[in-house]
Amino acid sequence: MRDQAETLRLKMLKSQGELSRSIAIVSGKGGVGKSNFSTNFAHALLAQGKTVMIVDMDIGMGNIHILLGMAPRYSLKDYLVSNEELHEVINETSEGLHFISGGSGLDNVLEWSKEMFERLIQAFEYLQQKYDFILFDMGAGATQRSIELIVAVDEIIVISTTEPTSITDAYSMMKFIYLQDSDKTFHMVSNRVSKGEEGNEAVKRLQYAMQKFLDKETKILGFLPEDPTVHKAVIAQKPFLLLFPNAPISKRMMSIAETFVGANSSEGFKQGEGFLGKLRNIFTKGRG
Numbered sequence: 001m002r003d004q005a006e007t008l009r010l011k012m013l014k015s016q017g018e019l020s021r022s023i024a025i026v027s028g029k030g031g032v033g034k035s036n037f038s039t040n041f042a043h044a045l046l047a048q049g050k051t052v053m054i055v056d057m058d059i060g061m062g063n064i065h066i067l068l069g070m071a072p073r074y075s076l077k078d079y080l081v082s083n084e085e086l087h088e089v090i091n092e093t094s095e096g097l098h099f100i101s102g103g104s105g106l107d108n109v110l111e112w113s114k115e116m117f118e119r120l121i122q123a124f125e126y127l128q129q130k131y132d133f134i135l136f137d138m139g140a141g142a143t144q145r146s147i148e149l150i151v152a153v154d155e156i157i158v159i160s161t162t163e164p165t166s167i168t169d170a171y172s173m174m175k176f177i178y179l180q181d182s183d184k185t186f187h188m189v190s191n192r193v194s195k196g197e198e199g200n201e202a203v204k205r206l207q208y209a210m211q212k213f214l215d216k217e218t219k220i221l222g223f224l225p226e227d228p229t230v231h232k233a234v235i236a237q238k239p240f241l242l243l244f245p246n247a248p249i250s251k252r253m254m255s256i257a258e259t260f261v262g263a264n265s266s267e268g269f270k271q272g273e274g275f276l277g278k279l280r281n282i283f284t285k286g287r288g
């Protein structure tokens with residue numbers, strides 16, 4: 001077990017702003033656009049000169065590599081289970097986006113062993129020093145471990161559509177995460193907003209509920225419209241931001257990324273022990 005000296009070193013790096021911002025992309029209801037958000041948001045961050053890693057946490061059913069038009073040889077599971085080297089499972093697209101695939105075609109739920117969790121921690125120790133942003137695209141069927149991972153990251157981006165069911169499910173998810181770590185920074189994005197709807201209305205309702213019932217401040221990053229270019233881009237296996245840079249949705253995505261980069265994220269994790277510390281705590285708590 002690594003010790004306090006290391007936690008201190010990580011804290012120091014963090015306060016010097018040398019470690020990544022780690023962000024989980026979550027939703028209540030599935031299928032609301034998390035994976036498409038992750039790949040396009042990543043490219044909007046790249047456009048600002050940032051280095052970005054996407055980790056597809058939908059292990060066995062991941063689709064980040066499909067959205068990026070890549071066929072990686074290895075996935076996160078190969079690193080965790082088959083002892084593949086980390087550099088073997090990190091892929092790079094021609095646009096310079098780095099990602100670790102969740103792999104596809106497997107539907108057995110991963111049983112996390114102590115060794116796998118240790119390997120996950122080792123991987124993130126390395127990734128945290130290498131990238132400006134690490135995005136975790138969370139799968140629809142959240143396993144116990146993936147929920148614990150959410151709890152460990154510094155920031156959460158919640159994606160919700162404007163449907164009442166999506167909003168109430170998003171609230172339940174945010175409340176669940178908040179009750180485990182009240183320091184976390186929550187950012188919200190409304191997706192698939194129709195013409196004539198007030199763009200941020202859905203997330204404003206979420207913001208209001210978080211404030212009123214949990215006394216928790218949250219941040220609105222903005223909204224993305226319902227746009228047929230998303231479907232076209234999925235078929236073409238290229239991010240819409242690259243295929244249709246002038247589409248309204250691409251412009252909104254760029255502005256969401258700018259807002260996000262400008263958002264003061266450091267307040268939450270200065271007092272805490274950061275991602276690795278939390279991950280390790282979860283690990284020790286869970287395993288005794």
Ligand SMILES: Nc1ncnc2c1ncn2[C@@H]1O[C@H](COP(=O)(O)OP(=O)(O)OP(=O)(O)O)[C@@H](O)[C@H]1O
Pocket residue numbers: 027029030031032033034035036037058138139140191192193224225226227228230231234249
């Ligand atoms: N703004 C949008 N306009 C039109 N279609 C969209 C938009 N956002 C997402 N979609 C469509 O919604 C579908 C689901 O998107 P995506 O796979 O990104 O959701 P998800 O939240 O990652 O799903 P899961 O929970 O299964 O992982 C896609 O087929 C995509 O074409």
Ligand SMILES: [Mg+2]
Pocket residue numbers: 034035036058063137138139140
């Ligand atoms: Mg997805």
